[in-house]
Amino acid sequence: MFNKTLYICNIFYYSMISGKFAITIHILTLLTKYPNDYLSSEYIAGSINLNAVLVRKEIANLKAHHIVESKEGKNGGTKLTVDPTNLTLKEIFEMTFESINLGYAKNQPNPDCPVGKKINQNLTALYADMNQKVSLQLEGISLEDFSNQF
Amino acid sequence: MFNKTLYICNIFYYSMISGKFAITIHILTLLTKYPNDYLSSEYIAGSINLNAVLVRKEIANLKAHHIVESKEGKNGGTKLTVDPTNLTLKEIFEMTFESINLGYAKNQPNPDCPVGKKINQNLTALYADMNQKVSLQLEGISLEDFSNQF
């Protein structure tokens, strides 16, 4: 079904986080600022003002993409495994967002109507162009660039 | 509060529609295809496969922007008041979407953290650039262009 989000990228069984990109970039900015420390999910959560479990969930996603590593146990936490100069916002976008779009109507449109039959296909094409434009922009900004603004 | 949606554009008191853009463009495409008829909300709803009340709600928004007019009573309905050659997707986007963005974390971030203090400001700047790119794209497509794809 065209409008059903599947949450394929998630390690856990339950839902995605809608502020995923914002949260992830917040985490990564903190890790970039303190490259020599393992930051705990509790500490990170305190900066975002978010439940630590949700932070760990986003970190799990970053780990799956080999962007960070974690150390369990006392004094454990998470740190970057990549050079923030080489990681672009486009890659972060792709790890946290299916695609930019302006939405679809919830229900399957009427296939017997010439407009209903093709509306989603035409919207998808439009949104694909949008993604290309946005990707080009995000490709030009590294995590380092973003972090330097703070 | 930075993350509270206010629904300022809405005529009705209650919530916005998330598929607003898709629904609105569907409505407008139908009206463009049948420029001489007053289409009823029930008919339009049948193509979108959506409740007619929600269609009327989006039509109310279009009326507020003087894009369509409605006729009450028997054989009533809605038709375009503008030339679809002169209406761009950018204008439709602006009538139905606050802005393109990749989201914000739900809660106010920690103002005592250098990252928390500035994260939303920096995200907002990033998203503003995204909007500019997307607007440029949408500005180049008229409702007529879009409708001709069907």
Next chain:
DNA sequence: AAAACTGTAACATTTTTTATTACTCATTAA
């Protein structure tokens, strides 16, 4: 006057997102 519309309020339901609690296992340091 009946039928077919719009307009909108009130409320219900469903879906999505976020938060909480709880527990296992790993690691460190006293």
Next chain:
DNA sequence: TTAATGAGTAATAAAAAATGTTACAGTTTT
């Protein structure tokens, strides 16, 4: 060698957002 701290994740609860339904007053046409 144990207490403290932290990751990992399941299960569930709560909150928020989006969509759907019903109802009814008012309008216009036939």
